[in-house]
Amino acid sequence: MHYLKAEHYTYLAGEINALYHDAAVKMGISDSVQNILYVICEKGDQCLQSDISKLTGISRQTINSAIRKLEKDEIIYLKPGKGRNTVVCLTEKGKSFAAEKIYPLFEIENKIWNEWTDDEQHQYLMLTQKYRDALKKYLSMIQ
Numbered sequence: 001m002h003y004l005k006a007e008h009y010t011y012l013a014g015e016i017n018a019l020y021h022d023a024a025v026k027m028g029i030s031d032s033v034q035n036i037l038y039v040i041c042e043k044g045d046q047c048l049q050s051d052i053s054k055l056t057g058i059s060r061q062t063i064n065s066a067i068r069k070l071e072k073d074e075i076i077y078l079k080p081g082k083g084r085n086t087v088v089c090l091t092e093k094g095k096s097f098a099a100e101k102i103y104p105l106f107e108i109e110n111k112i113w114n115e116w117t118d119d120e121q122h123q124y125l126m127l128t129q130k131y132r133d134a135l136k137k138y139l140s141m142i143q
Helices: 002-027 031-042 049-056 060-072 092-101 103-115 118-139
Strands: 046-048 076-080 086-090
Touching: 002 031, 002 103, 031 046, 031 049, 031 060, 031 086, 031 092, 031 103, 046 049, 049 060, 049 086, 060 076, 086 092, 092 103
Parallel strands: none
Antiparallel strands: 046 086, 076 086
């Protein structure tokens, strides 16, 4: 019976990912560009390149490739951060692009979030964190 519940979670997570993919397709951008710009916007129009990798789970190679394209399209620019860190920043063109392609997702997510009670929001966050922590724990045991 536990596997049925795990399969249900996997199915729901897959459906949610597919919906974000559909949103990217509707916006005419790739999933990786959507995810990268989402993180940059969430962080206030600039963030460390390493944060993008941590928060999206996208491979460094894919991120580097997408960033080069976004730079070429004048959507982002790079500037040196502390140490070896690189800061990825939206250009003015990038801010307009994000307003059209990314901020509608924020609006939808906020609309959904605001439909939930405080208790539902708290419960969702607590259970998601509990799942993440357990997943980290058990994955660390895999040899």
